[in-house]
Amino acid sequence: MSxxxxxxxxxxxESFSSAGQASAGVKKNLRQLGIDPEIIRKVSIAMYEGEIxxxxxxxxxEADITVEDNCIVIxxxxxxxxxxxxxxxxxxxxxxxxxxxxxxxFGAGMGLPNMKRYTDEMNISSVVGEGTTITMKVxx
Amino acid sequence: xTIREIKELxxxxxxxxxxxxxxILSACGSDMMSDVLAYVKHQAVLLTxxxxxxxxxxxxxxxxxxxxxxxxxxxxxxxxxLACSCGIAVLSTTKRMYEACGILYAGGLKGNGEINE
Numbered sequence: 047m048s049x050x051x052x053x054x055x056x057x058x059x060e061s062f063s064s065a066g067q068a069s070a071g072v073k074k075n076l077r078q079l080g081i082d083p084e085i086i087r088k089v090s091i092a093m094y095e096g097e098i099x100x101x102x103x104x105x106x107x108e109a110d111i112t113v114e115d116n117c118i119v120i121x122x123x124x125x126x127x128x129x130x131x132x133x134x135x136x137x138x139x140x141x142x143x144x145x146x147x148x149x150x151x152f153g154a155g156m157g158l159p160n161m162k163r164y165t166d167e168m169n170i171s172s173v174v175g176e177g178t179t180i181t182m183k184v185x186x
Numbered sequence: 187x188t189i190r191e192i193k194e195l196x197x198x199x200x201x202x203x204x205x206x207x208x209x210i211l212s213a214c215g216s217d218m219m220s221d222v223l224a225y226v227k228h229q230a231v232l233l234t235x236x237x238x239x240x241x242x243x244x245x246x247x248x249x250x251x252x253x254x255x256x257x258x259x260x261x262x263x264x265x266x267x268l269a270c271s272c273g274i275a276v277l278s279t280t281k282r283m284y285e286a287c288g289i290l291y292a293g294g295l296k297g298n299g300e301i302n303e
Contacts, residue, residue, distance in 0.1 A: 063264075066243035073247070083249070090247045091223055098240070148218075151236045151244075156220035163224065 051079070051113040057097050057124075059106025062150060068109050069094035079113065088164040088184045089118050095157045096122040096180055102147050103127065104178065117166070117185040128174035135170075136162065187295045189252050189275045192231060195293050196279040196286055198254060202266050203275035208251050212298040215256075215287040219244040226250065226298050233286050239265055246272045256283045 053075055055068035073090040077083075093109060100107040104126020112119045129135050136158050143153025162168045165182040172178040190206035192198070200206075214226045215233040222232060222244050231252040232245050237259050245253050246268075252275040255261060260278055261269070269276045279286055291297070 063239040066240060066247070070243065070246060087247070087249055094243065094247045095220070095223060150238055151217060151219035151240055154218045154220045156218075156224050160220060160224050 050115075053111045055109040055111075057100045057106045057109055059101050059104065062101055065098055065101040066094055069097050072109075072111050075111075076113070076118070081113075081118075082186070085118065085184055085186060089120060092161045092164040092182050092184070093120050093122070095160045096120070096182075098152055099157045100124045100126070102143055102152060107177075117183045120165075120180075120182045120184075122180045122182075123177065124179075125177040128176055128178055129170065129172040130174050132170050132172060187290070187293060189231075189277075191293070192252065192254065192290065192295075193277055195289050196254060196277065196281055198277040198279040201255075201261055201276040201278055202270045203252075203277070204270070204273060206275070208275065210251055210295065212300075213287065213290055213295050214298050215283050223248065228298065230298055231290075231295070233283060233290075235259055235283055237261060237265070239268060241265070242268045242272065242274065245269075245274050251275065252277065254279055254286060256281060256286050 057068050069090050076086045104124035107124030110121045138159045139155040141153050141155035147153035166185045167183040169181045187210050189208050210231045211229040213231045216222050217236040226248050230250050232250050233254045235257050242265050255278045258280045
């Protein structure tokens, strides 16, 4: 039996203003576990960017966070439109977000690069028309 | 620089603030939250003209201590509730972004990039 602790969140795709609730919940849970604040910060930021992406692009999704012995694993899954060109999407400044999203402070093409910046491992699996799964790890 | 000093320098209105003596080590001025998420560190203050709940969420994720809304922008009651619950001070100033940043910089508050390097 594994000692790993897991948290599951449904990310509501309908409301931009409530985006970030899952990330805030994760941050609180990790604090209660006494995890190093810098690790919590990295996990929270990466997950928050992912959560915003799910709301902006995919109509919501699911987030699963697991605290392993040597790392924290974040898995974000959505059934949105998928990412046609992952290499392009990883470039800073490249975005398919519309102007109304930029007016809200996002959609500058920094989401995925920020997720990579704050995590030690990141893997994107995406099928156009079916959805995207992003797995990230932050090691202790 | 303390939150109290920021308030005085910017002649700002305090919308919520639990502890005005909290020390702020760096600053960032931006309306793009992803830029803030990319670069900010070190007990920072965020200066912004953007008003929505994600400004507070961004500051929360970054462990920021204070947000200053420039150009007389005012946060909504929901935003203030969220900021208070996260222990983030919120100020509002009539000054524009460039002016507000310049005043704080001249007052000795460094940019986040300078502290990182």
